[in-house]
Amino acid sequence: MRRSSAPSQLQGSLAKKPRFIPPGIIRTSNLNENEKVNELGPNITFTEGETTKNPLLHLQTDSRICNSVLSAVSSKKSAREINIGKSTGKYWPKATGEVSVDTTNTGTAYTLKDLDNLNEGETTVIGGKEIEVMGKISSDDYNSGRCFQSSVGSSCLTTSQITQKPFSNPVKNICKSNTEEKNIDDSSNFKPRHDPYAQNSFVMPRPDKSHQWIFNKNCLPLVDVVVDPYLVHHLRPHQKEGIVFLYECVMGMRMNGRFGAILADEMGLGKTLQCISLIWTLLRQGLYGGKPIIKKTLIVTPGSLVTNWRKEFQKWLGTERIKVFTLDQAHKIEDFIISPLYSVLIISYEMLLRCLDQIKNIKFDLLICDEGHRLKNSSIKTTTALVSLSCEKRVILTGTPVQNDLQEFYALIEFVNPGILGSLSSYRKIYEEPIIISREPSATQEEKKLGEKRAAELTRLTGLFILRRTQEVINKYLPPKIESVIFCRPGILQIELYRKLLSSQAVRFCLQGILENAPHLLCIGALKKLCNHPCLLFKSLKEKENNSSSEQYEEYNFSEGLIDAYPADYNPNTFSETDSGKLQVLTKLLAAIRELSPSEKVVLVSNYTQTLNILQAVCTRHGYTCTRLDGQTPVVQRQQIVDGFNCKHSSVFIFLLSSKAGGVGLNLIGGSHLILYDIDWNPATDIQAMARVWRDGQKHSVHIYRLLTTGTIEEKIYQRQISKQGLSGAVVDLAKTSEHIQFSVEELKNLFTLHEDSDCVTHDLLDCECVEKKEHQAESLEEPSTYRSCQLGPNHQKLDSKKPLSMSQLKQWKHFSGKHQNLHDPFLERIKENVSFIFQNVTNQAPVK
Ligand SMILES: Nc1ncnc2c1ncn2[C@@H]1O[C@H](COP(=O)(O)OP(=O)(O)OP(=O)(O)O)[C@@H](O)[C@H]1O
Ligand SMILES: [Mg+2]
Known part of the structure; x- marks a missing residue:
């Protein structure tokens, strides 16, 4: 069927577009074959020999070329020669089926039948415009949209x-x-x-x-x-x-x-x-x-x-x-x-x-x-x-x-x-x-x-x-990377506060679908702070209390009873490490690295300046030298800080990095352990941060630890992250934050649920066979066949098209409960007391260092 493109779909001015006049129907012409070719004019372009394989090649913009090519055809001699390896000397008009529409006058409507009967070169009136059928668009060209491209893509060879x-003599x-x-x-x-x-x-x-x-x-x-x-x-x-x-x-x-x-x-x-x-x-x-x-x-x-x-x-x-x-x-x-x-x-x-x-x-x-x-x-x-x-x-x-x-x-x-x-x-x-x-x-x-x-x-x-x-192209030049997702049990105070928050009026409003003034973002923010450390939530509650005019907290009676859940003498500045599951794991992990690999350094990443303050205080408490790069770090100092850390002789043990503030592009190969203390909605932010250490020039095996608080919103964000990656096959844009995310009430219900009895909600969602067999508790890192028993090959894969690919990829990672007898990873072994579950994946397999 003949199709004419809607004028609105044509790019730019029609006059600029290549118009096709099939040689056989040049109405004004009584010319012989050669003369017809000359008659086609500069809008018609030609392709030559082997290059015709590329359909875009002939969409030539430079009319000098078209004219010159024409003259080469007619006179068999170009004005100047061109250095070419070989030439067939054959030229022919381009596309054999293209419609261009000339709009000139106004007129009446049309029927499909009218269109069907139209022949090339004929005119009719469509939508009040007189149109002339210049040629046919093949359905392939239309579907691909190629016919709408103007003078683009005169691609040369790949x-x-x-x-x-082969190279010929350059001066020949x-x-x-x-x-x-x-x-x-x-x-x-x-x-x-x-x-x-x-x-x-x-x-x-x-x-x-x-x-x-x-x-x-x-x-x-x-x-x-x-x-x-x-x-x-x-x-x-x-x-x-x-x-x-x-x-x-x-x-x-x-x-x-x-x-x-x-x-x-x-x-x-x-x-x-x-x-x-x-x-x-x-x-x-x-x-x-x-x-x-x-x-x-x-x-x-x-x-x-x-x-x-x-x-x-x-x-x-x-x-x-x-x-x-x-x-x-x-x-x-x-x-x-x-x-x-x-x-x-x-x-x-x-x-x-x-x-x-x-x-x-x-x-x-x-x-x-x-x-x-x-x-x-x-x-x-x-x-x-x-x-x-x-x-x-x-x-x-x-x-x-x-x-x-x-x-x-x-x-x-x-x-x-x-x-x-x-x-x-x-x-x-x-x-x-x-x-x-x-x-x-x-x-x-x-x-x-x-x-x-x-x-x-x-x-x-x-x-x-x-x-x-993708990264795979350099994997072989890089040392092994051991990536662990560590599910940390929340502390007692965390659980208590979490429950209270979930029963607050603000959360109830959200679950009723009242999302005006974004109370859900407020609740999400509070839950995330709580996961990092209760003292962060305490501080913001106090701030709001002191600043009672503060709208939203009051409006949703948000802090109702929350402060009372803290001990009467609670001092956020002298926070306890045991109040946060993740912080407890972190301090043990840092101690393990310090002791087991004294020459290795750590990059510790958070998305929040306030959290970095806590982490910095922890470093000071334990006598770890640290350096810090966040949004406030003057640009001129940044490279100095990076160099100081990367230097072999530097005494800095920990690099505190705010991932959003400038993680992109940094080389932090001085560090071989990277800990993501919190999780971002946007997988790109985390991936950017993780890529700072596992890159060219890295000499040690790299350990990446992602800390998540078991059963909380952090797990939900992680699940969302990996499904997003799995679904899109790519990470989303760095600039996207939770404010850009739309939540359904169903999703909010899920977000605002605390799973207190689970070791790992993410694992529960995987329908992993090891759950029935309780195998993950008896797995051994030395026997891959055992601990990967839940790994499903294509034959076993349940045909659930809704299940994101990367969730099933996660299933193929080693995974084991924190109660596991022997983790065979000296670092994880030291922290397992506070850990409910671990997923681990090794890239560039080699003995763990
Ligand atoms: N061929 C190579 N041999 C050794 N080191 C290399 C090589 N190519 C790059 N590097 C080193 O790898 C590190 C990463 O390179 P670079 O910063 O250019 O990465 P990038 O592609 O720009 O990554 P990003 O997207 O994170 O900015 C640098 O330290 C660089 O010097
Ligand atoms: Mg770069």
Whole structure:
């Protein structure tokens, strides 16, 4: 069936879109076959030989190419030759079934039958507009949304195709034009900077002919771009692949006229080194005549990482090769502007806003935005500032997956490759709406199919310039990681207060569905504080008491009887460690690490400053030296603190880290034990924190401990976290907090339940076979087959599609009760008295250190 696209779904102006006029029906033409081809004009594009495999390749924007190709067809001789390996010399018109709609006049309505009878080239009136049928859209093109794409995606060859191409002599296919002849006579000027034929040389892909046509206007000889061997021998295979990807993107080799890239590798994969390699290569070398591709690079990064970037440059390139300038209190932008020495400027997002006017006046050829997921909203100041920079080679680095929110996704894509997805409104119509509708439970088969096709097309299109690799690629270079989820029994005071809180009026209101003024968030906050330590709740109750005008607490009679549950002489400043199950476990764990591995250090993470205060007080009590990085830590001090901790000779035992305040991007490889004291709704926050220690450069086995209070809201949050991850296959965005979460009354009921009799509610939910057999109490870490007896293979898996995947993955972790006789983990053995249950997983299996 013929389908015409709704005008609202067409991107941009129709005039800009490639219009298809099938050769056979050019109504005005009596021309012979060859002449018809010439007649097609610049809007019709051609593909050549092997490249026709890629349907986007022929969506050429540069009319010079189209015209030139045409002239090559008709006269068999191009105005200038192009360096190509082989050419079939065959060209043919593009797509054979596409409708373009010309809207000119007004008119009447139509029937489906009318449409069915329409032939190409005929006109009719639809929705008050006269339309002309220009051609047919294949249902495949429509479903995928490809027909709505304007001049995008004239992708060149894929990385693998390119890298497979044999290299030819870089100075062989020299074009001779009068103006350039003199310059290129001495071909020795055009030698690659490093030997492309040396063993282990890492040579960038050569450009295809269309790239040469566009970017080598002066017909300079091709010179191989070879990554400095000084860097190459450090590079991991995935990093080499990443560098080729970045190179192809910023050189416009992947998509004609597009120079942006998103490197979304998981945390710790060395995105910094990949960028440094790219910068260093482009700064010194060039494809055409060897002329360097870039002169100045701007790197924008969170404040806490500015110095880290400088140090990474030093680490990989030394101090002699490249001069990088970091903007801070001591170094002013004026110094960068006047000095010809510096080719890289590293600046924080905050500083960028402050110096925007001066920065706008500097010509940057490459822009790198580290932790760039913060650009997800195109209306925020930072994005507007970055967009205002004229640099078109733009790279976003992020460890967070970018595809979770389709609107944010659009903003990131729009930043690196502006216009590629059309206007926001057309993007919504073509991609976002069909994709979202298709995921609704009520979606029809047709809607589902359309949504899937559009999603696939969006992924395919953006996949040309987004690269994401997961942690697995570097696992083999890393030491073992032992991850334990530890369920800590709450203290007596905690249980008492918890019960009281659950019977408060505020909770009752929530369960009746009265969520105005967000009493549920208030209750959730109070329960979380209580789980960390009762003294935290005490403090906030007292604060509210003193500040009696405080609205919400009073309104819901929230603190009713709570204070009375504390001992009369309760002093929050001299809190007892035994009042909190987790704190009790923590102190034992720290003592065990100190004693059993005296040279190893600990990163202790919380999301709350107040909790960090408690933890810091505990450190002081026990005489542990600690250092702290939270939201209040001045940016200039951050790297110093990190370096101090990472230093082998430092006496600091514990690094207190507020994960939300600046965990992203930090390298804390000085620590090999990481303890997550509390849990965040957002799995991304916790994953970010955990990735700080298990990364390249780590020498010890890494132990990650996640502490949860048994039977409480913390377990519920954990369950929600892992189901979320399991369901989406990816973590959610870092900026999402509990305020963004919608709760049903059912969910709130679940959240506001205390399970006092369970050793581990999470395990109870797993329907694990070991429950019936009571096996987890007799499991031994030495006999995997025993303690993994509840591990269900595909044959045993209950077919419950509602059960999130990652819950079943959790089931495959070793798990055992705290009452277990011998845990075979010296650290866990020391803490088990206060522990009701443990899940444990070892990555990179090796004997536990
Ligand atoms: N090839 C390598 N060999 C040894 N160490 C490496 C290599 N590549 C990177 N590293 C080191 O690994 C650590 C992590 O690298 P980097 O900070 O670039 O990770 P990232 O991908 O930016 O992670 P995040 O998303 O957390 O910022 C750094 O200390 C870096 O120096
Ligand atoms: Mg980083």
